Amino acid sequence: MKVAVFSTKAYERPYFDECNATAGHQLVYFEASLNSDTVNLAQGFDAVCLFVNDTANAAVITQLAAGGVRLIDLRSAGFNHVDIAAAVAKGITVLRVPAYSPQAVAEHALALIMTLNRKTNKAYNRVRENNFSVDNLMGFNLYGKTVGVIGTGKIGAAFCQIMLGIGCQVVAHDIVENAALQTKGVTYLPLEELLPIADIVSLHCPLTPATYHLFNAKAFAALKPGAMLINTGRGALIDTGAAISALKSGRLGYLGMDVYEQEENLFFKDLSASIMQDDTIARLMTFNNVLVTPHLAFFTHEALNEIAHTTIQNFTDFENGHFTANEVKLSHIAK
Numbered sequence: 001m002k003v004a005v006f007s008t009k010a011y012e013r014p015y016f017d018e019c020n021a022t023a024g025h026q027l028v029y030f031e032a033s034l035n036s037d038t039v040n041l042a043q044g045f046d047a048v049c050l051f052v053n054d055t056a057n058a059a060v061i062t063q064l065a066a067g068g069v070r071l072i073d074l075r076s077a078g079f080n081h082v083d084i085a086a087a088v089a090k091g092i093t094v095l096r097v098p099a100y101s102p103q104a105v106a107e108h109a110l111a112l113i114m115t116l117n118r119k120t121n122k123a124y125n126r127v128r129e130n131n132f133s134v135d136n137l138m139g140f141n142l143y144g145k146t147v148g149v150i151g152t153g154k155i156g157a158a159f160c161q162i163m164l165g166i167g168c169q170v171v172a173h174d175i176v177e178n179a180a181l182q183t184k185g186v187t188y189l190p191l192e193e194l195l196p197i198a199d200i201v202s203l204h205c206p207l208t209p210a211t212y213h214l215f216n217a218k219a220f221a222a223l224k225p226g227a228m229l230i231n232t233g234r235g236a237l238i239d240t241g242a243a244i245s246a247l248k249s250g251r252l253g254y255l256g257m258d259v260y261e262q263e264e265n266l267f268f269k270d271l272s273a274s275i276m277q278d279d280t281i282a283r284l285m286t287f288n289n290v291l292v293t294p295h296l297a298f299f300t301h302e303a304l305n306e307i308a309h310t311t312i313q314n315f316t317d318f319e320n321g322h323f324t325a326n327e328v329k330l331s332h333i334a335k
């Protein structure tokens with residue numbers, strides 16, 4: 001089938017081309033993101049292939065349908081950037097890559113924790129200037145600390161295993177409890193009971209109407225003073241303004257974020273020659289206890305391989321009319 005691949009980066013093309021060598025789909029790569037200004041590029045294609053910062057809202061979907069698109073294939077697990085109801089209404093199927101490497105994201109959450117805690121980023125810069133002082137680099141043992149995990153699906157479960165392995169007490173909150181994790185020692189708690197006892201909270205739930213700004217001023221007020229918050233889920237799980245207030249007051253001791261509410265204007269782009277226009281992230285980056293990575297958690301060789309493989313298989317299954325468990329349906333959207 002003929003596919004318009006949006007937001008293409010040079011590093012992912014070899015993975016897609018290799019997987020497509022036998023499948024034989026006609027892939028046309030666009031560096032542009034999909035939005036109302038670029039949707040005309042998809043005219044005459046059977047499918048569009050999207051990444052996390054492409055926008056497929058109702059208006060864009062109406063134009064995609066009018067141009068002949070029958071499939072939106074996401075090379076991501078999250079689907080919050082697609083209006084699923086609008087796609088269903090227009091008869092467009094939405095497929096995704098539900099799991100490519102939960103470990104990639106879970107391990108990156110650990111990397112954020114370890115860097116914020118043991119300040120290896122600061123030590124690296126310090127010793128390169130022949131400064132071998134350890135002043136202000138003190139961390140804390142993770143062993144024995146209480147880690148709160150919000151969302152214990154594929155990534156959250158992998159993260160729980162890592163933290164249990166380190167010797168942490170793991171408490172969790174999810175709308176569905178995972179019995180296998182409970183047998184390994186994870187205790188499920190209501191959010192209001194988890195927040196005051198967790199030394200570290202890590203977010204692994206999807207962005208839905210129910211989880212939008214899950215971390216607002218009220219949630220920050222309930223946090224254990226000085227706690228660490230890690231977000232590798234989606235930016236809008238956190239009210240960024242409330243996070244800044246909590247950092248200023250000291251209630252929030254550390255913030256590690258791989259995702260950001262307004263990331264579509266920044267992440268995956270080299271803006272090093274531009275003037276920063278986003279005052280919110282500029283403020284965030286002035287805190288010495290904040291670590292921002294640019295939606296990097298998924299970015300491993302194994303994950304890219306799996307994303308390409310499943311995405312190409314999705315095209316083939318759709319073309320052949322095969323049922324696929326990778327379809328995103330209206331029932332997936334939590335209210």
Ligand code: NAD
Pocket residue numbers: 077078079098099102105150151152153154155156173174175176204205206207208210211232233234258259295296297298299334
């Ligand atoms: P998953 O569907 O396997 O798990 C999500 C879990 O969240 C489920 O157990 C679900 O019951 C739970 N959940 C849903 N609503 C909830 C709520 N209101 N409160 C608490 N828990 C709730 O998904 P996954 O593969 O583990 O991925 C989780 C999220 O991670 C994705 O939705 C995506 O947004 C994000 N993600 C980020 C990256 C990255 O590179 N930073 C990569 C992949 C996925």
